[in-house]
Amino acid sequence: MRRWLTLSAAFSFILFLYFPEASYGVSPPITLLRSRKFAEEPPKILSSQELWFNQTLDHYSPYDHRQFQQRYYEFLDYFRIPDGPIFLIICGEGPCGGIVNDYIAVLAKKFGAAMVTLEHRYYGKSSPFKSLATENLKYLSSKQALNDLAAFRQYYQDSLNVKLNRTKVESSWFFFGGSYSGALSAWFRLKYPHLTCGSLASSAVVQAVFDFTEFDQQIGESAGPECKAVLQETTQLIEQKLAINGRSLKASFGAADLDIDGDFMYFVADAAVIAFQYGNPDRLCKPLVEAKNGGEDLVDAYAKYVKDYYVETFGTNVQIYDQEFLKRTDVNDDSSARLWWFQVCTEVAYFQVAPSNDNIIWIFAKMYLDMVSFLKWMQLTYTMVAQKLLDPWRHASKQTSSPEADMPSYLITCHNCGHCTDMRGCPQSPLVIEGNEQNCTSPDAVRKVRQKIVEHMDLWLSQCQDTGRRKESELLQGS
Numbered sequence: 001m002r003r004w005l006t007l008s009a010a011f012s013f014i015l016f017l018y019f020p021e022a023s024y025g026v027s028p029p030i031t032l033l034r035s036r037k038f039a040e041e042p043p044k045i046l047s048s049q050e051l052w053f054n055q056t057l058d059h060y061s062p063y064d065h066r067q068f069q070q071r072y073y074e075f076l077d078y079f080r081i082p083d084g085p086i087f088l089i090i091c092g093e094g095p096c097g098g099i100v101n102d103y104i105a106v107l108a109k110k111f112g113a114a115m116v117t118l119e120h121r122y123y124g125k126s127s128p129f130k131s132l133a134t135e136n137l138k139y140l141s142s143k144q145a146l147n148d149l150a151a152f153r154q155y156y157q158d159s160l161n162v163k164l165n166r167t168k169v170e171s172s173w174f175f176f177g178g179s180y181s182g183a184l185s186a187w188f189r190l191k192y193p194h195l196t197c198g199s200l201a202s203s204a205v206v207q208a209v210f211d212f213t214e215f216d217q218q219i220g221e222s223a224g225p226e227c228k229a230v231l232q233e234t235t236q237l238i239e240q241k242l243a244i245n246g247r248s249l250k251a252s253f254g255a256a257d258l259d260i261d262g263d264f265m266y267f268v269a270d271a272a273v274i275a276f277q278y279g280n281p282d283r284l285c286k287p288l289v290e291a292k293n294g295g296e297d298l299v300d301a302y303a304k305y306v307k308d309y310y311v312e313t314f315g316t317n318v319q320i321y322d323q324e325f326l327k328r329t330d331v332n333d334d335s336s337a338r339l340w341w342f343q344v345c346t347e348v349a350y351f352q353v354a355p356s357n358d359n360i361i362w363i364f365a366k367m368y369l370d371m372v373s374f375l376k377w378m379q380l381t382y383t384m385v386a387q388k389l390l391d392p393w394r395h396a397s398k399q400t401s402s403p404e405a406d407m408p409s410y411l412i413t414c415h416n417c418g419h420c421t422d423m424r425g426c427p428q429s430p431l432v433i434e435g436n437e438q439n440c441t442s443p444d445a446v447r448k449v450r451q452k453i454v455e456h457m458d459l460w461l462s463q464c465q466d467t468g469r470r471k472e473s474e475l476l477q478g479s
Contacts, residue, residue, distance in 0.1 A: 043101055044100065044101055044431050044433065045097065045098040045099065045100060045101065046075045046077070046098070046099045046100070046101050046105060046115065047073045047074060047075040047098055047099045047115075048073065048097060048098035048099075049073065049098075050071055050073065050125070051071070051072050051073060051074060052069045052070065052071060052072070053069070053070045053072055053118075053152055053155055053156075054067045054068075054069065054070075055067060055068055055069070055070040055121065055126075055148055055151060055152070056147070056148075056151060057128055057139055058139055058144070059144055059147035059148075059151070060143075060144075066128075068121075068126070068127070068128035069125075069126070070118065070119060070121065070126045070148065070152070071096065071118075071119040071124060071125045071126050072116060072117060072118045072119065072152065072156075073096070073098050073099050073116065073117050074099075074114065074115065074116045074117075074156075075099045075105075075108075075114070075115040075116075076114050076115075078105075078108045078109045078112060078113060078114075078115070079112065079113065079114040080111075080112025080113075081164065082164055082166070082169075083171075083465065084111070084112035084113055084114060084171070085111055085112070085113045085114075085171060085172040085173065085174055085197070085461055085464075085465075086113060086114045086116060086156070086157075086160070086171045086172070086173050086174070087104060087107070087108055087111075087113045087114065087115050087116070087173075087174050087175075087176060088116055088117070088118070088149070088153065088173060088174070088175050088176065088196075089104055089115065089116070089117040089176045089177070090117070090118065090120075090149065090175060090176065090177040090181040090184050090185055090188075091117055091118060091119045091120050091123070091124075091181060092120060092123075092177065092178070092179055092180045092181035092184075093120065093123060093180050093181075093336060093339070093340040093343065094123055094124070094336045094340075095119070095123055095124030095125070095336065096117060096118075096119035096120070096123070096124050096126075097124075098117075099115050099116075099117050100431065101431075101433055101434060102423050102424055102425075102431065102432075102433075102434065102435040103422065103423045103424070103425065103434060103435030103450070104176055104423060104435075105434060106434050106435065107453075107454070107457065110454070111457065111458075111461065113174070114160070114171075116156055118148070118149065118152050120145055120148075120181070121139070121140065121144060121145055121148055122137070122139075122140045122339050123335075123336055123339060124336075127331050127335075130330075130331060131329050131330070131331075132328075132329045132330070132331060132335060132338060132339065133329045134342075136329075137339070137342050140339060140342060140343060141343070141346070141347060142183070142184060142187065142343070142347060142348070145184060146184065146187060146188055146191055146192075149175075149184070149188055150188075150192055150195060153173060153195055153196075157170065157171060157173075172197050172461050172464040172465050173195065173196045173197060174196060174197050174198055174199070174200070174457065174460075174461065175188055175189065175196045175198075175199040175200070176199070176200045176202075176423070177199075177200075177201060177202065177204065178201075178202035178203055178204070178419070178420035178423055178424075179202070179203050179204070179205060179419060179420065180205060180348070182200075182201040182202045182203055182204030182205070182206075182420075183201065183204045183205050183206045185199040185200065185201045185204065186199055186201040186204050186206050187206070197460045197461050197463070197464035198456065198457065198460040198461075200453065200457075202420045202422050202423050203419050203420045205348070219231075219272070219273065219276055222276045222281065223276065223281065223285060224285075226285075226289055227281070227284070227285035227288065227289060230285075230288045230289055230292050230298065231272060231288065233292070233298060234288060234298045234299065234301075234302050235268075235269075237298055237299050238265075238268060238299055238302070241299060242261060242264070242265075246261060246264075249299075250264050252299075252300070252303045253267075253268065253303045253306050253307065254303075254306070254307045254311055254318065255267055255268075255318050255321075257318065257319065257322065258318065258321055258322055259322075260322075260323055263321045263322055263323055264321070266321055267318060267321040268302075268306065270310075270316075270321075271305070271306040271309075271310040271316075272284060274309075274310055274314060274316075275309070276418060277418050277419045277428075278418050278419055278427055278428040278429040279416040279417060279418040279419075279421065279426045279427035279428045279429075279440075280309075280416065280427045280429075281415065281416060282416075283305070283309050284305055284309075287301050287304070287305055288301055288302060288305070313430075314429065317334050319334070320334050320337035325337075326338050326341060408452070408456060410422075410449045410452055412442075412445050412446055412449050413442065413445055414426075414440050414441045414442035414445050414446070415441040415442075416439075416440060416441050417440055417441075417442070417445070417446070421437075421440065421446060422435075422446065422449055422450060422453065423435055425437050425438075425439065425440065425446070426439045426440035426441070426446075427439070437450075
């Protein structure tokens with residue numbers, strides 16, 4: 001039985017951007033500081049104490065015995081000794097700063113679970129090499145990452161048994177992930193069904209899309225007719241101003257250092273995406289529509305939104321859009337951009353290219369963001385040709401249930417529901433403590449899906465525990 005849950009959010013549903021830097025595929029709040037007054041105010045991070053595990057570099061070579069240090073975290077305050085389950089939260093394509101106090105923590109309280117999270121190889125502090133030169137990235141893949149999870153699971157189970165002074169006991173494990181790490185969660189259950197009771201795959205991009213024009217089309221649906229029309233007009237005006245005085249235009253967006261026009265256009269487009277993706281559509285649409293109705297300059301209004309929200313509030317570093325910066329091979333605070341693009345180019349794709357008509361934010365992409373440009377850019381950045389594209393966002397996620405395979409899927413529909421709403425609440429960034437759904441425009445829709453999550457988890461964990469007890473009894477009888 002496959003047993004995974006896929007969760008999607010509709011209306012404002014846009015799956016993940018190419019450079020998220022979060023614990024499981026969604027961008028982190030600007031500050032993730034643990035509160036000193038736990039009793040008075042719940043912390044945003046439950047645990048930030050770094051722990052380390054010696055991980056195998058290449059799981060596919062019997063001759064390569066090299067290892068690297070992989071960072072992980074644990075939180076045991078909710079753990080029901082001795083038979084509580086273990087929740088493994090998979091970190092995605094960015095640094096992993098600790099165990100976040102979102103809805104998974106609520107589930108851990110309910111089920112008496114230990115919480116543990118593993119940083120993805122190469123990201124954050126889990127880099128096997130001091131140089132991120134292309135030849136050193138050969139071990140960066142989802143396949144290696146799945147093997148990392150299996151090896152870590154065994155290590156942590158053994159460590160926990162030692163702590164509890166027991167041997168040969170297998171806890172009930174449940175895996176969690178969102179976006180790319182949501183795909184990892186689902187794929188892990190498929191590859192290693194005996195190692196987890198089930199998986200929750202939130203906004204999981206399990207289906208790679210090579211020519212991903214649906215990305216732009218979904219933004220149009222999420223924006224609604226009025227905002228969509230203003231966005232289209234704004235992008236046309238930006239394109240015109242770029243041709244007349246590009247240097248002045250880029251400076252007005254705080255992006256004067258993006259010399260290449262295509263890099264600037266990608267930055268400008270992503271700034272719009274983020275509002276829909278993380279449940280803040282009104283932060284973008286309201287000022288633009290007001291500017292339009294008031295006869296104000298749309299480009300100025302959009303530039304203000306980009307600087308105030310995307311750069312200042314959301315915390316985006318403009319230089320990650322600079323092709324020259326992405327060629328840097330040193331390990332730095334923004335290495336995730338280079339690393340994720342490598343994965344995009346070598347296995348997962350999701351190329352957000354321009355639709356042939358009715359473009360929204362990518363209207364300028366006819367010049368800058370077509371498939372030929374992407375492939376050429378990859379060659380320049382990684383000195384290689386992209387091949388070996390694995391075939392796994394809403395259109396890259398599983399949206400229908402497969403009852404016969406025990407793979408239920410649920411779709412959340414609300415105005416400000418977006419990426420990983422089921423785990424993060426509304427908005428999805430900055431962090432909402434315990435993923436509280438009260439700020440969602442349809443909180444009942446979120447609650448209903450969460451109730452389904454609890455029901456499935458309760459059943460699957462119970463079945464796992466029953467099987468574990470039988471095996472333990474058989475071992476005792478055999479001895």
